[in-house]
Every structure is written in structure tokens, then in C-alpha cells.
Amino acid sequence: MGNVQAVTSPSEVKVLVIYTGGTIGMTPKDGVLAPEANAFVEGLRKMPMLHDEEYAKKIGLEGNNTLVLPRDSTASRGFWCSSTVEEKTITRLTKTNKRVVYTVLEYSPLLDSSNISIEDWGTIGKEIEKEYENFKGFVILHGTDTMAYTASALSFMCEHLCKPIILTGSQVPIFEMKSDGTDNLLGALLIAGQFEIPEVCLYFCKKLFRGNRVTKVNAESFDAFSSPNLDPLAVADVEISGSGWRADHTAQFHVSTELNRNVGLLRLFPGITTATVTAFLQQPMEGVVLETYGSGNAPNNRPDLLAALKEATDNEVIIMNCTQCLKGTVSASYATGQVLNDAGLISGGDMTSEAALSKLSYVLAKKELDVNAKKKMMGQDLRGEVSYGAKTN
Numbered sequence: 210m211g212n213v214q215a216v217t218s219p220s221e222v223k224v225l226v227i228y229t230g231g232t233i234g235m236t237p238k239d240g241v242l243a244p245e246a247n248a249f250v251e252g253l254r255k256m257p258m259l260h261d262e263e264y265a266k267k268i269g270l271e272g273n274n275t276l277v278l279p280r281d282s283t284a285s286r287g288f289w290c291s292s293t294v295e296e297k298t299i300t301r302l303t304k305t306n307k308r309v310v311y312t313v314l315e316y317s318p319l320l321d322s323s324n325i326s327i328e329d330w331g332t333i334g335k336e337i338e339k340e341y342e343n344f345k346g347f348v349i350l351h352g353t354d355t356m357a358y359t360a361s362a363l364s365f366m367c368e369h370l371c372k373p374i375i376l377t378g379s380q381v382p383i384f385e386m387k388s389d390g391t392d393n394l395l396g397a398l399l400i401a402g403q404f405e406i407p408e409v410c411l412y413f414c415k416k417l418f419r420g421n422r423v424t425k426v427n428a429e430s431f432d433a434f435s436s437p438n439l440d441p442l443a444v445a446d447v448e449i450s451g452s453g454w455r456a457d458h459t460a461q462f463h464v465s466t467e468l469n470r471n472v473g474l475l476r477l478f479p480g481i482t483t484a485t486v487t488a489f490l491q492q493p494m495e496g497v498v499l500e501t502y503g504s505g506n507a508p509n510n511r512p513d514l515l516a517a518l519k520e521a522t523d524n525e526v527i528i529m530n531c532t533q534c535l536k537g538t539v540s541a542s543y544a545t546g547q548v549l550n551d552a553g554l555i556s557g558g559d560m561t562s563e564a565a566l567s568k569l570s571y572v573l574a575k576k577e578l579d580v581n582a583k584k585k586m587m588g589q590d591l592r593g594e595v596s597y598g599a600k601t602n
Contacts, residue, residue, distance in 0.1 A: 231352025322352025346401030
């Protein structure tokens with residue numbers, strides 16, 4: 210990534226766009242889609258909906274990686290915010306006519322999201338931390354396949370966040386005629402530049418989701434993401450109005466890039482062998498998301514299986530009980546759920562598997578905490594990722 214240089218007037222707001230790759234900027238190559246280096250900004254520059262060339266010349270933005278939204282884009286787009294915010298302290302948002310000036314930092318090499326790693330999460334987070342005071346908000350352009358994992362991970366990594374970080378991308382490249390990329394990028398830029406939403410979010414198909422509540426549910430539709438257990442924070446509309454969280458400015462923003470790799474996902478299925486479970490839970494494994502049936506159930510007629518789980522938790526492996534179902538929460542209503550509590554598993558409530566896995570990675574990396582403190586932290590609501598407990602910043 211390169212250096213950021215953008216100077217704005219009081220009538221403008223600055224947004225940093227971190228372009229990691231993904232479908233949004235891909236072009237055909239040898240019969241398949243692949244990201245092309247150093248082509249994205251030049252392509253955007255030719256799109257009047259995303260760049261006002263005349264205004265850019267007026268303020269001296271020619272020939273660099275900073276672009277500016279046209280005035281009509283800023284004035285005509287708005288968002289209706291859902292009732293989800295009613296449970297929190299809110300602050301009213303007002304209409305603004307400030308220009309959104311955005312600078313694009315291009316990842317090198319550009320990555321298909323299937324190739325995103327924990328190290329890349331750290332790189333993205335540290336770039337935001339470095340430029341945090343220079344921009345009103347941040348947009349991360351990312352491939353859709355692992356976007357929910359990145360959104361969840363960044364939500365935990367970004368401590369004391371007071372500015373919007375919005376992930377988006379597209380199902381069809383932005384330079385193709387029938388692309389969802391234009392609307393997704395434009396919406397993300399407007400949210401990052403004009404809204405006081407101090408958390409990591411994902412914007413897709415006119416809906417703004419909490420980042421650690423989403424999962425990808427469709428590989429073909431523009432409506433690719435869902436937040437099964439939490440309504441969207443906002444939905445695109447024609448008027449700029451609504452509500453957002455009130456930021457806590459009492460602590461300094463920090464990105465925690467220490468993440469534990471010794472975590473994994475294990476899905477129960479009828480007939481799963483104890484040998485499979487035991488092998489999965491062996492060292493160096495330290496944290497596991499166990500995807501269980503229904504409301505957090507497992508067979509209670511398998512003492513061998515339950516013994517393997519109990520042995521692992523006794524050996525300080527933290528196991529989170531998360532439902533395989535798209536919607537709903539874990540409870541101990543059935544005997545087949547209670548046996549997992551007895552084996553030492555921690556209820557994941559209505560967390561997505563993506564959120565539970567990244568939360569484990571974040572919490573287990575805190576070397577100053579003992580295992581009991583880590584278990585307690587896993588049972589708390591840290592970033593709005595689960596529908597119980599006290600949210601902490």
C-alpha cells in the first residue's frame with residue numbers, strides 16, 4: 210500500500226478506501242475473472258456516478274489516487290435506520306451536503322478473498338490505525354467469500370472504535386454493465402463519510418449490517434448476505450435520516466493484531482466418530498466452535514463422544530456451542546443440550562460461526578488472561594455479536 214495524501218476543505222469529508230481485491234475490481238483474464246493491479250482507480254475515474262472530474266480538477270485532485278463523489282450522489286442518497294438501535298444510546302443524524310472525497314489504497318498483491326489470511330487482517334487493521342486521525346471513515350473493498358470472517362475479526366480487533374469501518378464488494382465486477390458494485394461502493398462511501406456509526410459494518414444490496422452478525426447465504430444473488438439474528442442497522446432509502454450509536458471518545462483507538470491460530474470449526478453430523486472428534490481436539494488446538502443441532506443439541510446417548518468433549522475442556526480447550534441453524538439461539542431446553550453444558554462447553558447464543566471463531570482467536574491471544582478469564586470473556590457481549598450480556602468497548 211502507498212502513502213495517503215488528500216487535503217480537504219470544511220465543505221468536504223475524507224474517506225479512506227482499502228482495496229484488497231475481490232470481484233468488484235476483477236477483469237476477464239484467460240477465461241476467468243482475476244484482479245488487475247493499478248487499474249481500479251483509473252476505472253472509477255471514468256464513472257461519473259463515483260467521480261466528479263470537473264470538481265476534482267477545480268481542487269487539484271488530477272492524476273492521483275484520490276477521487277470525489279458528485280454533489281448529487283451526496284444529496285440524494287439516504288438511509289432508513291432500523292429499530293435495532295432503540296436498545297442503545299443513540300444520537301440523531303442530520304442531512305449534510307459535504308462532498309465525500311475518497312482516497313484508494315490498493316493492496317499488493319490484490320487478493321481473491323479465498324486467499325485472505327490472519328496476517329491480512331492485521332495489515333488492514335494497522336493501516337486503519339495509522340490513518341485513523343486523518344479520515345472521517347473507512348471502506349474496505351473485499352471479496353464476498355470470506356467477507357463475513359474479515360468483518361467479524363476486525364470488529365474484535367478494533368478496540369475503542371469511534372468511526373465507521375464499512376466492508377463491501379460485489380457479486381459482479383463494477384465495470385460490467387449489470388453490476389451491483391456501483392451501488393455497494395457508493396452506499397459504503399456515503400455511510401463512512403456522513404454517518405456516526407462507531408463500529409465495523411458490512412454494506413451490501415442496500416442494507417447495512419453489523420459486521421459480526423452476517424453470513425454469506427447466496428453465491429449467485431446480489432442479495433448475498435444475511436444477518437439472521439439481528440435486523441439490518443440501516444436500509445437504503447431516499448432521505449438521509451435515522452439514528453446511530455454514540456461513540457465513546459474516552460479511550461484511544463487501538464487495533465489488536467495478536468490473534469491465535471489454534472482455533473477451528475467442527476460440525477456435528479449423525480454418525481460422527483469419537484476418533485474424529487478426539488483427533489480434532491488434540492494439541493495445539495486451544496479453541497473450537499462446535500456447530501451443533503437445533504438449539505445447541507448433541508446426542509446424549511453417546512457417552513464416548515461426550516467424554517471426548519469433557520476431556521478437552523478439562524485440558525483447557527475452550528469449546529463454543531453454536532447452532533448449525535441459520536437463525537435461532539443455543540439453549541439448554543433439551544437434555545441433549547444440557548449434556549454439552551455438563552461437558553464444559555460455553556453457549557454461543559445466537560452468534561454466527563464466523564463471529565464465534567474470530568472471537569476465540571481474539572480472546573485466546575490475550576496472554577495476560579488465564580483460561581477462566583478467557584472463558585468469561587467468551588460468554589460476554591463484546592461488540593454486539595450476541596444477543597445477551599453487557600456490551601463492552
